[in-house]
Amino acid sequence: MRLRLVLFAAGALGLGAAYFAAARGLPPVGGYSGAYGEVLNAVSVGERHATDVVSAVNFDYRGLDTLGEEFILFASVLGVATILRKQQGDEEDRNEPAWQARQAPDSDAVRVLGVWLVPLTVSFGLYMISHGAVSPGGGFQGGVVLATAPLVIYLCATAKTFLRIAPPWLTKAAEAIGAGGYVVIGCLGVLAGKQFLENVLPLGTPGAAWSSGTILFLNLTVGIAVAAGFVELLAIFIEEVLRRET
Amino acid sequence: MIGALQFLLFILLALAGMQVVRTREPLAQSIAVSFYGLVLSLLFFLHQAPDVALSQIAVGAVALPLMILLALAKIRRARQEREAEQNR
Numbered sequence: 571m572r573l574r575l576v577l578f579a580a581g582a583l584g585l586g587a588a589y590f591a592a593a594r595g596l597p598p599v600g601g602y603s604g605a606y607g608e609v610l611n612a613v614s615v616g617e618r619h620a621t622d623v624v625s626a627v628n629f630d631y632r633g634l635d636t637l638g639e640e641f642i643l644f645a646s647v648l649g650v651a652t653i654l655r656k657q658q659g660d661e662e663d664r665n666e667p668a669w670q671a672r673q674a675p676d677s678d679a680v681r682v683l684g685v686w687l688v689p690l691t692v693s694f695g696l697y698m699i700s701h702g703a704v705s706p707g708g709g710f711q712g713g714v715v716l717a718t719a720p721l722v723i724y725l726c727a728t729a730k731t732f733l734r735i736a737p738p739w740l741t742k743a744a745e746a747i748g749a750g751g752y753v754v755i756g757c758l759g760v761l762a763g764k765q766f767l768e769n770v771l772p773l774g775t776p777g778a779a780w781s782s783g784t785i786l787f788l789n790l791t792v793g794i795a796v797a798a799g800f801v802e803l804l805a806i807f808i809e810e811v812l813r814r815e816t
Numbered sequence: 817m818i819g820a821l822q823f824l825l826f827i828l829l830a831l832a833g834m835q836v837v838r839t840r841e842p843l844a845q846s847i848a849v850s851f852y853g854l855v856l857s858l859l860f861f862l863h864q865a866p867d868v869a870l871s872q873i874a875v876g877a878v879a880l881p882l883m884i885l886l887a888l889a890k891i892r893r894a895r896q897e898r899e900a901e902q903n904r
Contacts (some may be wrong), residue, residue: 599822599863624867654890698870706866714874800879807882810889 633767672729684726699793703782713796748795853877
């Protein structure tokens with residue numbers, strides 16, 4: 571016991587000293603010593619008409635990386651769905667009693683809050699997806715925000731309402747369309763005789779929602795794919811919880 | 817002003833991270849990790865990275881706790897089924 575304390579004290583002292591020395595050598599907050607950031611900050615509005623430089627990098631200059639990221643998400647949703655799929659023996663579909671049994675909560679306050687929260691969430695999510703090129707946000711973040719709307723519905727209405735709003739066929743189709751759409755938009759560049767994922771659509775006015783060419787549409791496809799993927803995960807999760815309750 | 821806020825958030829982040837490790841109950845831990853993600857996103861926002869902050873909220877405060885809860889629900893159901901079989 572005593573030896574452990576001594577060892578810990580020695581380790582903590584060493585780590586503290588090294589950490590302090592390292593922290594003293596850090597550049598000041600906001601300090602930046604690279605070259606690419608400065609270059610992109612200077613050229614991206616002129617070249618791509620995107621006022622959010624982060625989006626310009628994610629969906630244009632490094633669009634191929636984002637394609638990879640999107641398929642990471644796609645693969646992980648696929649993995650969860652495969653691992654937690656229905657085993658033989660429980661063949662019923664989602665009309666099973668578990669989904670029927672869950673009633674809306676008794677509290678009026680919860681239901682009224684839900685009525686207010688759902689349109690807010692949906693419009694904020696759509697705003698974030700569609701204005702990815704203009705302001706912070708974009709397909710990934712907006713898609714997750716959008717996906718919380720069905721969750722709010724589940725929390726303040728019957729479980730069946732969740733299924734009516736986000737039926738399994740719809741989420742699966744949207745996930746596929748979103749993931750595939752990215753590649754299709756990327757191919758527009760090839761069709762125009764340029765590179766894959768090259769920004770070939772009209773660029774529009776910087777700062778307007780309809781601007782930045784393919785960046786807007788890539789954001790839309792990513793938004794659809796992410797929202798659908800998360801709703802799919804939510805549905806699996808809710809199913810597990812419901813089965814436990816009944 | 818910003819410096820003081822930064823300092824405060826760093827301390828809060830360290831406390832939240834420690835609490836995640838100290839929490840032994842997985843269900844409570846998922847809430848703790850969600851709070852940790854929220855504080856981290858505030859710190860990102862303060863460092864002028866709103867894009868990263870939004871992603872951090874989405875992943876750290878929503879998606880990660882959700883995955884943990886999903887895993888817990890699955891484990892509990894499997895355990896209940898096993899106990900039901902043993903009692904039979």
